[in-house]
Structures are given as C-alpha cells and as structure tokens.
Amino acid sequence: MSGMTTGFRALRLPSLTPAQRVMGLFGFWLVLAVCGPFFAPYAPGQIIDTEVFAPLSHRHWLGTDYLGRDLGSRLLYAVRYTVLICTLSTAFSCGCGILLGIATTATPAWMEQVAGRLMDGILSIPSLLCALLVIAAFGDSLLALVLTLGVIYTPGAYRTSRALALRIARMDYITVAVARGEGALFIIWREILPNMRGPLLADVGLRFIYAVLLLSNLSFLGLGVQPPLVDLGSLVRENVLGLVYGSGAVILPTIVIGVLTVGINLVLDGTSRR
Amino acid sequence: MSRAHMISVRNLDIVGHRPDGGTVPIVRDVSLEVREGQMLALIGESGSGKTTIALSLLGHVRPGCAISGGQITVAGHDVTSMTRHELRGFRGRTISYVAQNAGTAFNPALSIAQQVIEPARVHWAMTRQQAERKMIELFRALALPEPETIGARYPYQLSGGQLQRLMAAMALITDPEIVVFDEPTTALDVTTQIEVLAAFRAVLADRGITGVYVTHDLAIVAQIADHAVVLRHGQVRESGTVARILGNPQDEYTRELVAACRIPPRATPCAPMASAREDRVLDLSDVIVGYGNRTAEGLPERRILDHVSLSVPRGSTLGIIGESGCGKSTLARTISGLQPWAAGQVVFRGEALAPAVADRTREQRRRLQIVAQNADLVLNPAWRIGATIERVLTFFHGMKGAEARAEAMRLLDMVRLPHALLERYPAELSGGQKQRVNFARALAARPDLVLCDEITAALDPVVAAAILELMAELQETLGISYIFITHDLHAVRAVCDQVAVLYAGHVVEQCDSQSLTAGAHHPYTRLLVSSVPEMRAGWLADAMALRHAEGAPAAQRRADGGCQFFSRCDMRMPGQCDRGPVPVHTLPDGARIACYRSCADLAFPGGVAPAAPLHSYES
Ligand SMILES: Nc1ncnc2c1ncn2[C@@H]1O[C@H](COP(=O)(O)OP(=O)(O)OP(=O)(O)O)[C@@H](O)[C@H]1O
Ligand code: SF4
Ligand SMILES: [Mg+2]
Numbered sequence: 001m002s003g004m005t006t007g008f009r010a011l012r013l014p015s016l017t018p019a020q021r022v023m024g025l026f027g028f029w030l031v032l033a034v035c036g037p038f039f040a041p042y043a044p045g046q047i048i049d050t051e052v053f054a055p056l057s058h059r060h061w062l063g064t065d066y067l068g069r070d071l072g073s074r075l076l077y078a079v080r081y082t083v084l085i086c087t088l089s090t091a092f093s094c095g096c097g098i099l100l101g102i103a104t105t106a107t108p109a110w111m112e113q114v115a116g117r118l119m120d121g122i123l124s125i126p127s128l129l130c131a132l133l134v135i136a137a138f139g140d141s142l143l144a145l146v147l148t149l150g151v152i153y154t155p156g157a158y159r160t161s162r163a164l165a166l167r168i169a170r171m172d173y174i175t176v177a178v179a180r181g182e183g184a185l186f187i188i189w190r191e192i193l194p195n196m197r198g199p200l201l202a203d204v205g206l207r208f209i210y211a212v213l214l215l216s217n218l219s220f221l222g223l224g225v226q227p228p229l230v231d232l233g234s235l236v237r238e239n240v241l242g243l244v245y246g247s248g249a250v251i252l253p254t255i256v257i258g259v260l261t262v263g264i265n266l267v268l269d270g271t272s273r274r
Numbered sequence: 275m276s277r278a279h280m281i282s283v284r285n286l287d288i289v290g291h292r293p294d295g296g297t298v299p300i301v302r303d304v305s306l307e308v309r310e311g312q313m314l315a316l317i318g319e320s321g322s323g324k325t326t327i328a329l330s331l332l333g334h335v336r337p338g339c340a341i342s343g344g345q346i347t348v349a350g351h352d353v354t355s356m357t358r359h360e361l362r363g364f365r366g367r368t369i370s371y372v373a374q375n376a377g378t379a380f381n382p383a384l385s386i387a388q389q390v391i392e393p394a395r396v397h398w399a400m401t402r403q404q405a406e407r408k409m410i411e412l413f414r415a416l417a418l419p420e421p422e423t424i425g426a427r428y429p430y431q432l433s434g435g436q437l438q439r440l441m442a443a444m445a446l447i448t449d450p451e452i453v454v455f456d457e458p459t460t461a462l463d464v465t466t467q468i469e470v471l472a473a474f475r476a477v478l479a480d481r482g483i484t485g486v487y488v489t490h491d492l493a494i495v496a497q498i499a500d501h502a503v504v505l506r507h508g509q510v511r512e513s514g515t516v517a518r519i520l521g522n523p524q525d526e527y528t529r530e531l532v533a534a535c536r537i538p539p540r541a542t543p544c545a546p547m548a549s550a551r552e553d554r555v556l557d558l559s560d561v562i563v564g565y566g567n568r569t570a571e572g573l574p575e576r577r578i579l580d581h582v583s584l585s586v587p588r589g590s591t592l593g594i595i596g597e598s599g600c601g602k603s604t605l606a607r608t609i610s611g612l613q614p615w616a617a618g619q620v621v622f623r624g625e626a627l628a629p630a631v632a633d634r635t636r637e638q639r640r641r642l643q644i645v646a647q648n649a650d651l652v653l654n655p656a657w658r659i660g661a662t663i664e665r666v667l668t669f670f671h672g673m674k675g676a677e678a679r680a681e682a683m684r685l686l687d688m689v690r691l692p693h694a695l696l697e698r699y700p701a702e703l704s705g706g707q708k709q710r711v712n713f714a715r716a717l718a719a720r721p722d723l724v725l726c727d728e729i730t731a732a733l734d735p736v737v738a739a740a741i742l743e744l745m746a747e748l749q750e751t752l753g754i755s756y757i758f759i760t761h762d763l764h765a766v767r768a769v770c771d772q773v774a775v776l777y778a779g780h781v782v783e784q785c786d787s788q789s790l791t792a793g794a795h796h797p798y799t800r801l802l803v804s805s806v807p808e809m810r811a812g813w814l815a816d817a818m819a820l821r822h823a824e825g826a827p828a829a830q831r832r833a834d835g836g837c838q839f840f841s842r843c844d845m846r847m848p849g850q851c852d853r854g855p856v857p858v859h860t861l862p863d864g865a866r867i868a869c870y871r872s873c874a875d876l877a878f879p880g881g882v883a884p885a886a887p888l889h890s891y892e893s
Contacts, residue, residue, distance in 0.1 A: 172646040173654040176715075179610045179631055180669060181639045194656035 018270045019201055025267050026205075029260065032076075033083035040073035045228055053239075053247040065249045066239050074230055078253060081231040082260075085146055086211040092150030093211075094204045097157025102165040102192055106184045119155035127152045127214060135223050145224060149214060153207045160203045164196045205268045209261045216257055232257050279347075280452060280484040281308040281331060286344035288326055288335065288508075300326050300339060301508040308501070310451075313478065313485040315499035315516065317492065317531070319734035320705075323508040324488045328454050331486065332369055333361045349451050366397045369452040370445035375461050376437035380429040386440055387425030394447045405447070412443045415480065416473045435466035439473055446477065452484045459494065463597040463761065464805040471497060471807075472818050490734065492535045493807035496520055497814040504528045520809055534735040535764070535809060552624065555723050555755045556586040556609070561618035563601075563608050574616050578604045580779045582618070586723065591749065591756040593770035593787055595763065595802065601779045602759045603647070606725045609757070610644045623722060640670045643716035647728040649708035653700035659711055660696035666718040685714040689744060706737035710744070717748070727759045742768050763790070763806045775799045778838040785865035794877035796867050797843045837870065845871055 016024065041060075042048055047068045054064040062072040104112040122130070134148045168174065169192065177191050212232075218224035219233025227234070232253045239249035288301035301323045308314040316324045326339070333353045335341060346353040349368050356364060365371075370393075373379050380389055387409065394405040406425075413421035416439045429437060438458055445453055455474070459467040475498055478485055487499055495502055495516055503513040504525065512525040523529045561582045564574030578601045586592045594602050607613040609620060611631030620627045622642060628634050646652045653662055663682040667673040673681055683693050689710040700708055709729055716724050726745070730738035746769055748754060758770055766773055770787040775798060783796040790803050804817055821844075836852040837843065843851070847870060856868045859876075869876060 171654075172648060172652040175607075175612060175646060176644065176652065179612060179639065179644050180666065180719075181631065181634075181636060182669070191654055195654070197656075 018267070019198065021267045021270060022201060022205055022264070025263060026208075029079070029083050030087065033080045033087075036076040037073075037080055040070075040076045042070040042073045044074050044077045044230060045069065046073075053242045053245050053249055056248065062252060063248050065235075066241055071249050071252065074235060075252060075256065078230045078232045078235045079256065079260075081142075081225050081229055082212060082215060082233070082257075085142065085225070085231070086149070086208055086215055089146045089149035089211050089215075090153070090204060090208045092146065093153035093207055094157045094200075096150070097154045097159075098161040098200065100154075101158045101161030102188050102196075104162060105165045105169045105192075106188060115158070119158050122151065123155040128217060131214065131218055132223060135218070140223060140226055142225070142229075145215070145218075149211045152214070153210060156210075157203060157207060161196065161200060164199055165192055168192050168195050202268050205264050209264055212257065212261055232260075278310055279307050280310045280312075280349055281306070281314070281486070282345075282347045283307070283327070283331070284345045284347075286327070286330065286346060287342045288323070288330060288339055289342045290339045297342075299508060301330075304344075304505075304508070304510050306503050306510070306513065308484055308486065310484055311482045312501060313487055313499045315495040315502040316486065316488045316505060317490065317495060317502055318505035319490060319736065321507075322505040324490075324505055325456055326508075327505070328456055328486055328488050329371075331452075331454060332365050332371055334365075363397070366393050366448045366450065368450055369454065370448060370450040372438075372442050372445045372453060372455045372458050374457040376441040376458075377429070377434055377461070379441055380437060382429050384428075385425065386427055386429065386432070390425065390440060390444045390447060393444060397448045408447060409443065412446055412477075413440075415477050416440075416443055417469065417476075418443075418473075433466070435462050435470050438462065438470050442474060442477070446481075446483075450483070452486070453478070454486045454488070456488045457490070460489070460491075464763075464807075465597060465801055467494075468805045468807070468814070468817060472814055474498065475814065491807065492520060492532060492735075493809045493813075496809045496811050497807060504531065517811065530736050532809075534739040553588050554585045555588050555623060556584075556757075557619075557621040558582055558584045558609070559619050559621075561608065561615045561620065563604055563613060563615045568616075572616070578779050579608065579615075582776075582779070582781050584774050584781060584784065586755050586757060587771070589749065589753045589755055590771040591745075591758050591769050593766040593773040594757060594759045594776055595761060595766060595773060596776035597761065597802075600776045602776055603727055605776070606644060606727045606757065606759055610642060610725060611639075636670070640719045641722040642725070643719050643721040643723070644725040645712050645716050645727070645729055647731060649705050649712060649732060652712050653703075653708055653715075655700050657699075658696065659698055659700070659703070662700075662711065663696075663715055663718050666715055670719050681718070682714075685718055688717060688748065689714045704737075705733055706741065709733060709737075709741055713741075713744070713748075717752075717754075721754060723755045723757065725757045725759070728761070730760070730762065730765060738765070745769055763803060766790075775802065780838050780868065782839065782869070783865070783867045785861075785867075786863060789863070789865070794861060794865075794867065794873045796839075796869055796876065797845050797871075798839050801842075801844075837868075845875065847871070 048060065048070050049064050049068040052064060052066050052068045054060065054068070056063050060070045060072060062070075062075065065071050065074060100115050104115050125133075130152055131148050134151075135144060138144045174187060174191055177187055182191070215224055215231065216233030216236070219231050220237045222234075222237060225231040225234050235253040236250055239247065239253075242249045283304060283306045286301055286304045287299065289297040290300050291297055304323075304327060306314065316327060318324045326336070329335065330341060330346060331348055331353065333356055341354055344354075351364060351368065353364075380386070387406070390409050391402070391405040394400050394408065395402070400408070409425060410421050413424060418424055418436060418439055424432075424436075432440070442453075442458070458474070459470050462470060471494065477483075487495070489495060499516050501514065502516045502519045504511045504519065504527065506527050512519060512523065512528045519528060520532060523532050561579055562573055562577060563579040564577040566574055566576040569575055582605065584592065594605060596602055604613060608615055611627070611629065611634055614629035622638060625638065627638060631639065653659070657665075660679065660682055663685060664673070664678040667678045667681050679696075682696060686693055686695060691707060691710050691714070695703065695707065695711070700711075703711065712729070730741055733741065742765055745756065745758075749756065756769070758766070760766060766787055767790070772784060773787045773790060774781050774784040775796060776782070777798050783799050785795070785799075790799065795803075804820055807813065836854060837846070837856050840846050840852050846852075851870045856870060858866050858868045859873050860866050861873060867873070867876060
C-alpha cells in the first residue's frame with residue numbers, strides 16, 4: 001500500500017508547496033479572466049447563427065445559446081466577471097476582516113466589543129437576504145455587488161483571523177516582544193501575521209468560493225450581473241430553457257462553476273493536510 | 275533464580291513510517307527481562323523510546339509505528355501475535371497502564387467511582403457492591419483521604435496528586451499482574467510527588483505486583499525500582515540493578531546522566547545577604563498583584579502576590595522556589611512590566627520602575643530582560659535565528675547589516691552554538707539549542723538583570739546541566755544578575771546565591787541558598803527541601819518518617835490574614851498563627867523568615883535536630 005501512495009505522490013507535483021499550488025490555480029483563473037476574452041472569436045452580444053441551442057460544431061466550438069450567440073465567447077466573458085467580482089469582494093472582506101481581527105487583539109477592550117457586536121450584527125442576517133436588501137436599496141451596479149459580497153463575508157474573516165491571532169498573541173515570543181517595547185504595528189505585522197499565513201490562505205480561499213456561489217445564486221435569480229454583461233450565474237439563468245433540449249448552454253456554465261469551486265477547495269484541502 | 279520472568283522482551287525493533295514513505299527506527303534491538311514482583315525502571319531522555327517500549331508491552335503501538343521484529347512475552351502471552359479481542363482481555367486482567375497526566379485522563383463529567391469501577395465490571399463481571407468494596411480498599415491502600423466518600427467526587431474537585439493515585443487505583447482494580455507507570459509524577463510538585471511515590475510503592479510491594487516504571491528522574495528510580503535499563507536513541511545503553519547503575523555506571527552516557535543529577539553546589543562564595551541598598555540591582559517592597567474587583571482601598575480582591583519584598587544584590591543570582599500556582603511566573607511578569615502591580619514599589623538600579631512596560635524608558639527595558647520558560651513558544655517560528663537576534667541588536671543598539679551579523683555570531687559563540695544556526699528556523703533546533711538562542715537574545719540587549727522563568731524545566735537533565743553551567747559562566751564574565759525561577763532545588767543550589775521561598779503569593783523566607791539544609795527555616799521551606807528526592811536508596815522511607823503533616827490540602831489563599839501555610843503546617847499554633855499579620859524575623863546572617871514561631875523553634879522543629887543531613891550524597 002505504501003508503494004501505491006508513493007506512486008501517486010510522484011505523479012503529483014512534489015516540488016510545489018501547498019500554498020504555491022493554491023496560488024498557482026488561482027493565478028490560472030485570474031489570467032483566464034483577464035486574457036480569456038481577447039481570444040474570444042466573437043463579441044459576446046453578437047448573434048452569429050439562426051439556430052438557437054446549436055450543438056458543438058467547428059464554427060462555434062461550444063455551440064450557441066438561446067439567441068444564437070457563440071457560447072464559447074460568452075463563457076470567456078462570464079468567467080471574467082465572476083472571477084473578477086469575487087476576487088475584488090474577497091479582497092475587501094478578507095482585507096477588512098483580517099486587519100480588524102488582528103488589530104483588536106492589541107487594542108483596548110472596548111474596540112473589540114464594538115467590532116465584535118458589529119460583526120455579529122452582519123452575521124445574524126442570512127447572506128442571500130442581506131444581498132437582496134442591499135441590491136434593492138442601492139441598485140445592481142458592479143460596485144454595489146462587490147461591496148455587498150465583501151461586507152457579507154467580512155465577519156467570517158474577522159472571526160477566523162481573530163481566533164488565530166489570539167492564540168499566537170499568547171505565545172511567549174509575543175510576550176518577549178512586548179517586554180522589549182515593540183510597537184503594536186510591528187507586533188501585528190512582523191510577529192503575528194507571518195505565523196498565520198497557512199490557515200489564513202485556506203480561509204481566504206474559502207471566502208472566495210462562498211463569494212462565487214453567492215454571486216452565481218444572485219445572478220441566477222436575476223439580481224446579480226445584469227445584461228449586457230454576463231457572468232456564470234446569469235449564463236445559466238438565460239439558457240435555462242435549453243435544459244429541455246439537453247443543450248450545453250446550460251450545462252457548461254454549471255460545470256465551470258463546479259470546476260472553479262471544487263478545484264480550489266481540493267488544493268485548499270492539501271494545505272491543511274500537509 | 276526461582277522466580278520466573280514475568281516480562282521478557284527479545285530483540286525488539288519498532289519503526290515509524292515517515293510521510294514520504296520511508297521508515298525510521300524508533301526502537302532498535304531492545305532486550306529486557308523483569309522477574310515476578312520486581313520493578314524495572316526505563317530511564318532515558320525525551321525521544322529515547324521509553325514510552326514506545328512501555329506501550330508495546332501492552333500490545334499497543336502508536337498510529338504510524340509498527341513492530342518490525344523481535345518478541346514480547348508478558349506473563350506467558352506472546353503479545354505480538356495476539357488478536358484485537360485477546361488484547362482487550364489481556365489489558366486490564368494481566369497488565370495495566372498509569373499515564374503521565376491523570377488530570378486529562380479522567381472524564382470530567384463522570385464521578386471518580388464510576389470511572390474506577392468501570393474496568394473491574396468489564397473484566398471480571400463483578401457486582402457493583404463487590405467492585406465498590408474493592409475500590410474503597412484500594413483507596414485506603416493508596417492513602418487517599420476519606421476513602422469511603424472520595425469516589426463520589428468529580429475530577430475537578432481533586433488535586434493533581436490525588437488524581438494520579440486514583441488513576442493507579444483504576445489500573446489496580448482489575449488485579450493485574452503487571453502495572454506500567456509512565457512518568458506518573460512528572461506533572462506533580464515535589465511535595466505531592468513524595469506522597470504519591472510512597473503510596474505506589476506500598477501498594478505494589480503489598481500485592482506482589484510486577485512493575486515497569488518509565489522516568490527520566492534517577493532519584494525516583496533509586497526509590498522505587500530494583501532493576502534499570504538506560505535507553506538512548508531507542509537502544510539499550512546499559513542495564514543492571516539500580517544500585518550498580520547509579521553507584522557504578524559503566525556506559526559513558528549513563529555516567530553523564532548520573533553526573534547531571536548530581537550537579538555540585540556552586541563553588542564560588544555567595545554574595546552577602548545584607549548588602550547596602552546601593553549594591554542591589556533590584557528591590558521590591560510590598561508589591562501587591564492581583565485580579566478581579568478592587569476593594570475600598572483600591573487593592574484587588576484576588577491577590578496573586580501579597581506584600582512581596584525581595585532584593586537582588588548586584589552580580590548575584592536570586593532563586594525563587596515554590597509549588598505550582600504560587601505566583602512565580604506572575605512575579606517575573608510583574609518585574610518585567612507585563613503584569614502591572616496594584617501597590618508597592620519596584621526599584622531597579624536606583625530608579626523606581628513604572629508598573630507598565632509601556633511607561634518604562636528604553637534603557638530600563640534594555641537592562642531588564644526576560645527569558646521565558648517554554649523553549650518551543652519563545653522563538654517566533656516564522657523568523658530565522660539570525661533575524662531573531664539581530665532584531666534585538668537593531669532595536670536597542672541601532673546595529674544593522676554586517677555589524678549586526680557579526681555581533682550575532684559573537685553572541686552565538688558566547689552560548690556555544692555554531693554560526694550555521696543563524697540561517698535556520700526554530701523548528702530545526704533541539705530544545706537545548708532553542709533555550710541557548712533564547713539566552714543569546716536576552717544577552718544581545720546587554721542586560722543588567724535577566725529573569726529566567728523555569729528555563730530548564732522542559733529540558734533533559736544533561737542538557738539542563740549544561741545550561742546552568744553556561745549561566746554561571748556568563749555571570750562571571752559579564753557580571754549579570756539573575757532571578758532564577760524554578761521548582762528544582764538542585765538547580766537552585768548550583769546557581770543561586772540566595773533563595774526566596776514563595777508560598778501562596780507570600781515570600782515566607784529569603785535565605786542563603788547553601789544554608790537551605792541547615793539552621794533555622796520556615797516550616798514550608800523544610801517541607802519543600804525534604805521532599806526533593808535523593809539518589810540514595812531508602813530516602814523515601816526516611817523522608818516519609820520525617821513528615822508530620824498528613825494529607826496536605828492544596829494551597830488555599832486566606833483573605834483573613836494569618837499564616838497562609840496554617841492548614842499544612844506541622845508546627846502551627848491555633849489561635850495565634852491564623853490571625854493578624856505574620857511577624858518577620860531577621861536572622862544574624864541576613865535571612866528573613868515570616869513565621870510566628872521563634873527562631874530557636876524553627877531551627878529545631880519538634881525540639882530535636884534532624885537525624886541525618888538531608889543531602890548526604892553531595893558531601
Ligand atoms: N489572568 C488571570 N486571571 C486570574 N488568575 C490568574 C490569571 N493568571 C494567573 N492566575 C492565577 O495566578 C496564580 C499564580 O500563577 P503563576 O503562573 O504565577 O504560577 P506559577 O507559580 O508560575 O506556577 P507554575 O509553577 O505552575 O508555573 C495561579 O493560581 C493562577 O491560576
Ligand atoms: S506562622 Fe504558624 S502556621 Fe505559619 S508557618 Fe509559622 S508556625 Fe506554621
Ligand atoms: Mg510558571
């Protein structure tokens with residue numbers, strides 16, 4: 001049995017650390033999001049065929065959608081919006097959450113109280129409902145979407161990073177740094193943060209997956225990315241009729257969502273197992 | 275030669291599987307034998323495979339390990355070939371196990387009786403009444419207080435020493451032929467340890483049980499075992515009778531181990547007690563530290579340190595001893611400004627210190643360094659050793675780049691570490707190396723006073739002895755003063771000039787470290803000193819005979835004044851000791867003792883001088 005596992009290990013890329021694998025996969029999606037549309041053979045809104053829900057062919061590799069547009073091109077644009085919106089919103093939620101989470105381990109108790117109650121407040125509203133409310137109030141611009149997703153996932157990032165930071169803040173090397181008279185910023189930045197990298201990376205990845213799922217949900221309900229722009233969720237929604245014909249137009253975006261989320265989840269699992 | 279071999283292990287090999295698929299030998303070619311009714315000690319440093327061997331006698335290997343060769347025969351059973359089902363019956367009826375930390379081995383939600391009776395009912399199908407009768411009998415044999423009713427209590431209501439004895443009761447209730455003890459007293463205070471040891475020894479001798487005792491403390495081996503096996507890196511270095519191994523060790527490593535347990539008391543004369551105020555580095559007067567609500571006078575209700583007064587003469591070492599939870603670490607944190615005090619004064623080099631570290635000057639922080647206890651938590655795992663040391667140099671002395679690197683190398687030389695370590699991470703260092711780096715970091719600030727909190731507690735005796743030697747050497751060359759917090763009295767005698775004895779947050783005595791075994795002393799000091807195991811056979815019986823106080827309750831802080839030690843003191847005077855502030859005697863040599871008894875009473879407790887010198891082997 002041990003021989004078999006060694007065999008598998010040799011197949012996997014042994015020279016990469018788990019963190020590098022996560023960054024690598026994420027980098028791949030980011031590059032696809034930024035550059036993919038340049039390779040799209042058609043404009044996303046261009047109707048190229050009279051046949052709707054056309055099957056795969058050499059003219060349009062992935063077939064056409066419900067209006068006869070090239071699905072491959074639209075998919076490339078959809079990946080761009082899904083990945084970029086979720087990246088930005090994750091950057092927002094994890095940026096705020098982690099900073100606040102670590103900072104409150106070093107600041108006076110009342111600040112922790114205020115931040116904690118605020119986060120509890122956000123956490124107590126179901127995320128889909130919260131998104132619906134915000135979008136109803138502020139419209140569905142891309143910025144509003146990014147901020148909504150960002151705010152919804154801030155408490156989670158705050159909780160995780162605070163728990164991690166509290167554990168590290170009790171370590172003797174922090175005590176020694178405090179006794180030396182190091183400033184709070186130095187302690188957060190240089191003493192605490194480097195020791196949280198692994199678990200934090202896993203947490204950020206998870207928030208990204210949540211954001212992808214919630215955005216897709218919203219778009220599927222017609223509340224997320226609006227035409228003429230397109231993301232993976234709205235792609236599923238507009239082609240939902242194709243389900244009857246077994247068209248790739250509804251199945252392919254679903255598969256891409258799955259590959260995106262499950263793929264990142266799998267490499268994240270690797271980071272915690274080690 | 276008439277007695278049969280109860281345990282016989284032949285050429286045992288145990289390997290561990292590495293994550294990359296390779297194997298590492300953990301135990302190599304170990305053979306040992308134990309005769310019926312005898313006690314075998316497995317001695318060795320951490321990682322030497324003691325516990326692995328002990329567990330293999332029960333047919334247990336840790337996940338990821340496997341027995342790859344050899345034969346284990348226990349009471350006629352071939353352990354390696356037993357099935358899971360057979361093993362279940364074998365463990366308990368034939369052999370049972372007492373683990374290191376009883377505090378975590380009990381289920382906190384069940385009463386003691388429920389947990390102790392359980393194995394008897396499983397293995398022998400006893401009725402509840404039978405099992406209970408048996409349990410009470412065992413409790414009595416193990417000298418537990420209130421044997422009839424203690425079973426109804428829950429684990430949190432019992433002290434560490436009591437739990438350890440209850441754990442032994444749990445192991446003995448199935449009438450096993452063999453009991454394996456895995457460092458059962460390591461987590462206990464010396465004053466508790468001696469009671470537990472005495473209880474174990476009496477029960478085993480009484481029932482003719484064969485034992486295996488895993489430990490790293492040779493003094494305990496001398497008390498409790500007949501034969502000993504010295505292990506290192508999974509191999510047997512030496513085996514034989516205890517008397518021969520301790521008295522005439524043949525193997526080089528055994529000799530080193532025995533020497534490490536016999537650290538000589540310091541050779542240089544001690545700094546005088548009653549030095550003038552200007553000759554002292556540090557002076558604490560009436561310091562009060564506590565948690566919780568403030569009383570009317572603005573003092574905390576729950577006091578951890580109460581009216582602590584201490585002084586450290588320049589260039590000398592003050593030892594702080596006392597049992598777990600008496601406030602030793604709190605004292606170190608207080609002095610270094612991490613735990614502000616509520617009342618009192620701390621004077622460092624003639625300047626009054628601010629209670630909080632943030633209010634102290636950089637110069638004050640530089641000159642007062644703390645070396646914390648746990649080597650594993652004290653170096654930032656994300657930093658290379660070089661960066662750790664250079665940060666201090668940059669912070670206090672403004673050194674950068676090559677200058678800092680050169681100074682860091684000089685510091686590593688000072689603590690006897692190779693320069694190559696600068697590029698390594700703490701995870702790649704051994705415990706002793708980490709503690710040296712820890713020291714080098716404190717030295718980097720060029721301090722006047724270093725607070726050492728149990729710096730040798732987690733180290734193996736040989737490594738600890740080397741660290742103590744290093745401390746003394748640095749004191750001689752650099753003139754540093756130390757506060758040395760420990761519970762190891764041998765270490766105190768090796769490095770300290772003076773000792774302060776802390777009990778429940780009070781300094782009950784400050785005296786010369788070399789006079790700990792002679793002259794007038796506080797009853798608690800006497801108890802502490804007489805509880806430290808010695809490597810002389812028969813010490814346990816002598817020490818137990820000297821004890822008057824029985825079944826010492828855990829230290830309770832008394833709010834109503836009077837002596838904190840009252841409930842455990844064998845010289846207490848009811849009606850006097852338990853009320854009002856305790857008077858402090860100053861002896862001619864400058865020692866101070868807080869007690870109601872007169873100095874003459876304290877010099878000869880019970881009106882007679884102690885029959886034997888307490889540390890005979892050191893002469
Ligand atoms: N934050 C806190 N709040 C309340 N009580 C505390 C706090 N920190 C420590 N204590 C209590 O203060 C007492 C002294 O603790 P301290 O760590 O100084 O003991 P110690 O003598 O160093 O013990 P050990 O030998 O086990 O290290 C203990 O009873 C502990 O429970
Ligand atoms: S004051 Fe009394 S109770 Fe306290 S140690 Fe002295 S004799 Fe014992
Ligand atoms: Mg401590």
